[in-house]
Amino acid sequence: MRAILRGDEAPMSELRAISTGLRIPLRILASGKRPSDDSERLGLLFRSVRQTHPNYDVTVERIATFVEAAVRVLPPADRLPLWLDDFVVRDETYEEAARLALLFRSIFCADRIDDPLHQLPQLLDHAGIVTARLRFSQYEGVSLVAENHCFIFVSPRFIGRMLFTFAHELGHIIAHHREGHAPIFERASHIGNFKKHTRSEGFVDAFASNLLLPDTAIARALQTIRDHFQIRSPVIGDLEILFVARYFGVSFDVAARRCEELELLPRGGAASLSDTLRKEYGSPEKRADMIGLPKRLPVRFPPVSEQLGKAVGQAINSGNISIGWAADHFGLSLGEILASHAPAGEL
Structure with a gap:
């Protein structure tokens, strides 16, 4: 050096x-040079981000590099995904968040309207949203729209946390992002912080909670676990909430807060139960293992969404870009680049 x-x-x-x-x-x-300043296409989009990140922020530059490269290889988009036309936010209320969450499920998983959304990353890809992992970053999630392409980035974390972050950032795409809107970079305290947040953050948290945990589905799940363990108490306890968390793929805190929203727990009960489990057992997950609850079902979070992987593969095969260029701009390993555009069943 x-x-x-x-x-x-x-x-x-x-x-x-x-x-x-x-x-x-x-x-x-x-x-x-900073890509966020240098890019002719994205300079204006990222300029407002630079105002709130006055010092060099490598995540901002990596995202700018990724997005500029993605816009280059993806097919041009003359408008936002058509389905977004149906999502007109009337007001940032809990009821509106619930309505939009149900609308999303009715469009993309109508045949399994109350099922867990373990496949949410794949649903987002099907909805035309480019998703990718946000590696080595202080941020939990990032969302933005550039040249009518929607992007969501999520840091590798506990899978229950990642799933909620995907849903939270989807809420931002629906409610707050339109062409030219500044990218949103969010730390852990911005997502799922039910104790302290802005109205906008509370709105997308409510959207994510309703999307991942439909009320009718929670009722059936609670009845199933109470019947299995022959629970007769009218009070919902940690066992039932742990089961709900694992079944729907979210964290205990998210599941408990959802039960509180549905008045299945008293106000403040979610935080109280969470604190108790951490003090007595180390974590809710350890408590769930101790009482023998079923393991969490796997949730696949690909390094990059299929639509972008396919576009990158086509660009490499046509000679428009090199594997090295793709690896550097998208932050992927050689193996991930090869896997992203290999014919089905080849790898």
């Missing part, structure tokens, strides 16, 4: 090693 700063030449292998070690796209390292 000292030699390079003195002006010595560096071979490409060294630059790639430094780029990987610092988790900075090679393009940024080589040019010394």
Whole structure:
């Protein structure tokens, strides 16, 4: 590093090693420019983000690099996905969030309207939303719209947390993002923080909660677990909520808060139960394992959505981009690039 700063030449292998070690796209390292400022297409979109991130923020630059590259390889879009036309937000109320959540389910999973949404990342891909993992970042989730393409990025976390973050960012796409709206970068305290949040964040949290935990489905799940364990108490306890959390793929806190919203728990009961489980058992998950509840069903969070992987593969096969260019701009490994555009069944 000292030699390079003195002006010595560096071979490409060294630059790639430094780029990987610092988790900075090679393009940024080589040019010394911020993609969020330099991009002709996205400069204006990310300029407002830079106002709230005055210091260099590598996540902002990685997202700008990713989005600019995605817009280059994806087919041009002359408008937002058609289904978004049906989602007109009348007011940021709990009732409106519930209505929109039911509307989304009726459009994309009408044949399983009350089933768990473990396949939400794939549903978003089917809905025309590009999804990707947000690696090595202080942010939980990012959402934006660029040139009529919708993007959601989620950091690898506990799967229950990731699923709720996907639903939360979908709420932002529906309620707050239109062409030209600044990207939203959210830390952990912004998502699922039922104790303290803005009205807009509360609205998308309510949307996510209703989307992942439909009220009628919760009622059936609670009845199933109470019948199985022959629970006769009129009070809902931690066992039932742990079962709901695992069945629907969310965290205990989200499931407990949803039960509180439905008046199945007294006000403040969700936080109280959560604190008790952490003090007595270490975590709700340990408590669920201790009492022998079924394991969580797997939720597949691909490194990048299928639609983008297919577009990248076509661009590579046609010679428009190289595998190295794709790996650097999208932050993917060589194996992930190859897997993303391999014919079905080949890998």
